[in-house]
Amino acid sequence: MNSALIEAAMAARERAHAPFSGFKVGAAIQDEQGRIFTGCNIENASYGLTICAERTAVFKAVSEGAGKLKRVAVVADTEVLTPPCGACRQILWEFCGNAELILANLSGKQESMMLAEIFPRAFDATFL
Numbered sequence: 001m002n003s004a005l006i007e008a009a010m011a012a013r014e015r016a017h018a019p020f021s022g023f024k025v026g027a028a029i030q031d032e033q034g035r036i037f038t039g040c041n042i043e044n045a046s047y048g049l050t051i052c053a054e055r056t057a058v059f060k061a062v063s064e065g066a067g068k069l070k071r072v073a074v075v076a077d078t079e080v081l082t083p084p085c086g087a088c089r090q091i092l093w094e095f096c097g098n099a100e101l102i103l104a105n106l107s108g109k110q111e112s113m114m115l116a117e118i119f120p121r122a123f124d125a126t127f128l
């Protein structure tokens with residue numbers, strides 16, 4: 001079950017546009033109907049306009065009419081598994097809530113956690 005999501009993230013990673021950092025990341029998100037939405041990091045010569053793989057995947061899912069987002073996989077080629085950056089944690093929380101987050105690398109190492117474990121005491125719409 002997780003393997004299909006990780007494979008989708010790996011395939012997305014291959015499509016990363018990362019000519020400046022050389023650091024390719026892939027993400028895949030599954031909704032409650034089982035649909036999978038993928039994303040890769042897309043860099044820009046102005047650097048600050050770069051978007052991470054996770055946010056690409058979330059925005060694609062939302063714009064394509066995904067249902068409730070249940071699980072997220074992130075793949076990078078690092079021995080220490082790459083976690084989402086701070087900005088992506090905020091966006092993931094907004095759209096996925098306390099979803100399962102699976103981190104994986106290209107050597108088959110993987111780890112699963114809940115988003116709240118790496119993003120405690122989140123600010124969200126409940127405060128507004």
Ligand code: THU
Binds near residue numbers: 018024040050051084
């Ligand atoms: N990056 C991601 O896409 N996701 C992460 O979780 C960490 C960082 C990207 C942004 C940039 O293109 C490159 O990795 C180096 O920071």
